[in-house]
Amino acid sequence: DGGITQSPKYLFRKEGQNVTLSCEQNLNHDAMYWYRQDPGQGLRLIYYSQIVNDFQKGDIAEGYSVSREKKESFPLTVTSAQKNPTAFYLCASRRAVGSHSSGNTIYFGEGSWLTVV
């Protein structure tokens, strides 16, 4: 089945540790995104990538890093510089960069819950 796979679903991080959240899609989508969602709040954009080997900061990129070495993969690293990383992280993808109609639809993975212990 086509879709977006995030792993792990639950992750616990100690203070000062870096952790990497995996996101893989087999939808042949061009654009990929990472969002953060805190309880009772909306989605905030961390990073996004429109093509391989290129990515841009979103609204809350500080303390995070990404790579886009392959079209299918867009891993997110939560670094120790991120002071409040406990949140629900959502990876998403979209088919066509710059298109106007159905190619704008964004699809989400099931999310990863990160907790700092």
Add this chain to the structure above:
Amino acid sequence: RKEVEQDPGPFNVPEGATVAFNCTYSNSASQSFFWYRQDCRKEPKLLMSVYSSGNEDGRFTAQLNRASQYISLLIRDSKLSDSATYLCVAYNNNDMRFGAGTRLTVKP
């Protein structure tokens, strides 16, 4: 001012009721609009796209008012299973902006 604003609710309605949500957006260049449904502790899932002429999918109707820069979602004959948070999305030039969501609870 947030780019996409929604009334957070919660909206508590009885089964069978008709309920409507509005969402306003600030970027007049926004090109496409969507409604997503998010269940508790789950990822958002596309409910419907919003077209200029308005569109209907079963009990759900979405409308766009570009002049006033808002979109709406109408749910008729509410079911218990409609209980969720509904997210409004405005898209412009590869930038997707999400509202914080409106929480709906349908009660027996």
